[in-house]
Amino acid sequence: xxxxxxxxxxxxxxxxxxxxxxxxxxxxxxxxxxxxxxxxxxxxxxxxxxxxxxxxxxxxxxxxxxxxxxxxxxxxxxxxxxxxxxxxxxxxxxxxxxxxxxxxxxxxxxxxxxxxxxxxxxxxxxxxxxxxxxxxxxxxxxxxxxxxxxxxxxxxxxxxxxxxxxxxxxxxxxxxxxxxxxxxxxxxxxxxxxx
Amino acid sequence: xxxxxxxxxxxxxxxxxxxxxxxxxxxxxxxxxxxxxxxxxxxxxxxxxxxxxxxxxxxxxxxxxxxxxxxxxxxxxxxxxxxxxxxxxxxxxxxxxxxxxxxxxxxxxxxxxxxxxxxxxxxxxxxxxxxxxxxxxxxxxxxxxxxxxxxxxxxxxxxxxxxxxxxxxxxxxxxxxxxxxxxxxxxxxxxxxxxxxxxxxxxxxxxxxxxxxxxxxxxxxxxxxxxxxxxxxxxxxxxxxxxxxxxxxxxxxxxxxxxxxxxxxxxxxxxxxxxxxxxxxxxxxxxxxxxxxxxxxxxxxxxxxxxxxxxxxxxxxxxxxxxxxxxxxxxxxxxxxxxxxxxxxxxxxxxxxxxxxxxxxxxxxxxxxxxxxxxxxxxxxxxxxxxxxxxxxxxxxxxxxxxxxxxxxxxxxxxxxxxxxxxxxxxxxxxxxxxxxxxxxxxxxxxxxxxxxxxxxxxxxxxxxxxxxxxxxxxxxxxxxxxxxxxxxxxxxxxxxxxxxxxxxxxxxxxxxxxxxxxxxxxxxxxxxxxxxxxxxxxxxxxxxxxxxxxxxxxx
Numbered sequence: 001x002x003x004x005x006x007x008x009x010x011x012x013x014x015x016x017x018x019x020x021x022x023x024x025x026x027x028x029x030x031x032x033x034x035x036x037x038x039x040x041x042x043x044x045x046x047x048x049x050x051x052x053x054x055x056x057x058x059x060x061x062x063x064x065x066x067x068x069x070x071x072x073x074x075x076x077x078x079x080x081x082x083x084x085x086x087x088x089x090x091x092x093x094x095x096x097x098x099x100x101x102x103x104x105x106x107x108x109x110x111x112x113x114x115x116x117x118x119x120x121x122x123x124x125x126x127x128x129x130x131x132x133x134x135x136x137x138x139x140x141x142x143x144x145x146x147x148x149x150x151x152x153x154x155x156x157x158x159x160x161x162x163x164x165x166x167x168x169x170x171x172x173x174x175x176x177x178x179x180x181x182x183x184x185x186x187x188x189x190x191x192x193x194x195x
Numbered sequence: 196x197x198x199x200x201x202x203x204x205x206x207x208x209x210x211x212x213x214x215x216x217x218x219x220x221x222x223x224x225x226x227x228x229x230x231x232x233x234x235x236x237x238x239x240x241x242x243x244x245x246x247x248x249x250x251x252x253x254x255x256x257x258x259x260x261x262x263x264x265x266x267x268x269x270x271x272x273x274x275x276x277x278x279x280x281x282x283x284x285x286x287x288x289x290x291x292x293x294x295x296x297x298x299x300x301x302x303x304x305x306x307x308x309x310x311x312x313x314x315x316x317x318x319x320x321x322x323x324x325x326x327x328x329x330x331x332x333x334x335x336x337x338x339x340x341x342x343x344x345x346x347x348x349x350x351x352x353x354x355x356x357x358x359x360x361x362x363x364x365x366x367x368x369x370x371x372x373x374x375x376x377x378x379x380x381x382x383x384x385x386x387x388x389x390x391x392x393x394x395x396x397x398x399x400x401x402x403x404x405x406x407x408x409x410x411x412x413x414x415x416x417x418x419x420x421x422x423x424x425x426x427x428x429x430x431x432x433x434x435x436x437x438x439x440x441x442x443x444x445x446x447x448x449x450x451x452x453x454x455x456x457x458x459x460x461x462x463x464x465x466x467x468x469x470x471x472x473x474x475x476x477x478x479x480x481x482x483x484x485x486x487x488x489x490x491x492x493x494x495x496x497x498x499x500x501x502x503x504x505x506x507x508x509x510x511x512x513x514x515x516x517x518x519x520x521x522x523x524x525x526x527x528x529x530x531x532x533x534x535x536x537x538x539x540x541x542x543x544x545x546x547x548x549x550x551x552x553x554x555x556x557x558x559x560x561x562x563x564x565x566x567x568x569x570x571x572x573x574x575x576x577x578x579x580x581x582x583x584x585x586x587x588x589x590x591x592x593x594x595x596x597x598x599x600x601x602x603x604x605x606x607x608x609x610x611x612x613x614x615x616x617x618x619x620x621x622x623x624x625x626x627x628x629x630x631x632x633x634x635x636x637x638x639x640x641x642x643x644x645x646x647x648x649x650x651x652x653x654x655x656x657x658x659x660x661x662x663x664x665x666x667x668x669x670x671x672x673x674x675x676x677x678x679x680x681x682x683x684x685x686x687x688x689x690x691x692x693x694x695x696x697x698x699x700x701x702x703x704x705x706x707x708x709x710x711x712x713x714x715x716x717x718x719x720x721x722x723x724x725x726x727x728x729x730x731x732x733x734x735x736x737x738x739x740x741x742x743x744x745x746x747x748x749x750x751x
Contacts, residue, residue: 073590080595095248133591140589161590169579169598170245177595178602180542180579183241183419 109156198449200226203484208309210713210735211490212434216442221743231306241421247580267298268639280675308435316404318358321722339700348733356432360402366552382539384549390664404432465507486709498636513704520622524685527612533666538603565613566723574607610653611724684715702738
């Protein structure tokens with residue numbers, strides 16, 4: 001991939017996300033040619049089974065809640081999409097399915113986290129966003145303070161926080177938010193003379 | 196098996212590939228056995244979106260459970276006096292503060308190319324004093340050869356793999372020009388060079404086996420910084436692209452991939468007659484030849500020798516004095532992660548493009564008895580994912596703001612020291628067995644006070660660089676609690692006395708004239724923090740040519 005292609009892909013992804021078509025763009029992955037589906041793992045990665053069907057790890061009835069948590073981890077800002085706008089659920093499912101230990105953490109941890117979220121006051125079946133954000137900060141602090149992590153849901157939240165960030169910034173739209181042009185053909189940074 | 200081999204080599208990494216190249220050029224037919232597959236560099240994932248979340252094919256193979264050939268020995272209790280060296284991260288999953296060192300982790304790549312597949316292409320000649328540590332410094336051991344003996348071989352390897360560098364280095368022996376001029380220093384290295392200058396030190400261009408100009412079949416480097424995931428354009432001089440194809444063109448090299456060598460077979464006199472092992476389908480096979488080269492790395496080479504005990508070699512091949520597996524030297528490192536006050540595109544360029552050698556040749560004082568090398572590397576900060584997870588804390592809008600502010604500003608200040616060889620740091624055979632029923636290697640390694648003081652001195656010097664350059668320190672990983680064997684060596688060391696070594700000055704196992712070792716096992720010392728691959732290759736070339744000479748005499 002050339003620098004221009006990657007740049008174009010990233011810029012288009014960011015702009016189009018604002019227009020609500022980020023999902024389609026993610027499928028293109030910034031390449032000139034079409035792609036069938038978004039894939040956090042490029043073709044050269046070790047072979048694995050096809051991405052699991054939606055709901056394989058996270059039940060489909062929980063998707064709205066999961067995306068709400070994800071958007072508090074990476075919120076939308078200006079033209080830059082939120083985590084939920086980067087086709088997150090299938091990519092999270094694929095990421096979980098890629099490693100048996102990660103899958104175990106997801107399968108065991110999500111119900112625990114959901115239970116903790118369920119204790120918060122809710123609006124229309126979903127927790128109040130401000131309270132949830134406050135609670136998430138507390139979980140994060142608790143995890144870090146204890147060093148060995150909290151229990152169940154707190155540990156899983158830390159895993160989810162990292163994986164949402166990981167998948168977001170691996171996407172062209174996420175990379176575009178920091179101006180990353182990708183590991184592409186380029187000159188050595190800086191002037192050409194010696195030190 | 197129709198290929199009638201003169202020489203059978205186990206391991207297609209830095210040493211084995213060079214040995215194969217040298218032997219085929221001497222008109223010998225070579226069978227090269229490799230535990231992993233052969234990879235197509237164009238399939239490496241470094242030039243795809245999302246590449247940071249992908250393993251390279253060789254990383255995926257190397258971490259498969261069936262390739263596990265060692266276990267970690269007893270974990271050393273940490274010395275609280277050096278608690279300042281404890282690894283810590285502002286962002287990553289926190290752990291219980293360890294009271295013991297973490298388990299030994301053998302960082303390697305399995306496949307044709309070996310660890311050159313993931314190396315950062317540093318191409319260092321060891322300093323002259325490294326060959327005379329006992330004589331000059333009163334520590335470690337002397338090599339049975341001197342720098343001047345190896346210099347011509349260093350030069351030939353530099354041309355073979357394509358090394359770019361600046362010959363002017365006041366801390367190294369005088370030398371002629373490199374095959375290619377040095378790559379320009381990155382902005383980060385320029386800042387660090389200024390910081391070093393303020394402390395009276397010099398940051399100099401690092402010699403690297405990375406092409407600044409294209410060669411047939413190999414492109415010039417385009418500074419993507421993805422060397423550790425494999426070079427998709429073949430600019431990096433990994434032996435699978437820089438050495439093996441040339442050996443194959445002789446028509447005298449046969450490569451068998453996915454073959455797990457397990458033991459050596461020998462006659463009543465102890466002369467090696469075949470390599471035994473298992474092919475990709477798990478079928479037991481035997482590969483006879485007239486001579487043999489072991490180049491399976493500093494853990495698996497002694498394991499094969501020890502697992503071959505019996506008959507003429509009751510304690511293992513070459514182990515008549517109990518030296519096989521001893522004198523293991525791990526990688527003594529300090530990584531202090533830091534942020535520049537402005538983005539410098541640190542995620543791009545050559546991974547380690549400058550080094551500070553002021554402490555490499557020095558003796559005593561801050562350098563300790565052995566010496567070390569300082570510098571910087573990209574480490575985990577290869578792209579936005581690395582930053583999101585390792586440089587920036589928390590989540591939400593504040594995380595996003597910090598990502599924008601710091602992206603391109605993170606670096607790891609790096610120090611690598613010499614670990615002095617000690618007999619008790621060693622590879623033995625474990626109770627546990629591999630899938631073929633053979634004992635795993637057991638790796639026993641601990642730090643002594645000299646090691647800890649070296650780590651501490653590097654830690655302090657790196658702190659001084661950070662202060663001089665205005666960098667904010669944000670975390671660290673060190674060998675104090677995290678053993679690392681990226682540069683492991685010494686387990687079948689060279690020497691002229693068979694009571695204290697395993698091989699002679701040309702890599703031949705004492706008492707076994709048709710068996711040569713050509714990997715990091717033979718290193719006697721570690722070059723005061725210099726990277727070992729060029730030395731492994733120069734030694735392999737020298738040993739292979741000596742073996743070819745002996746083979747001609749056998750024929751006569």
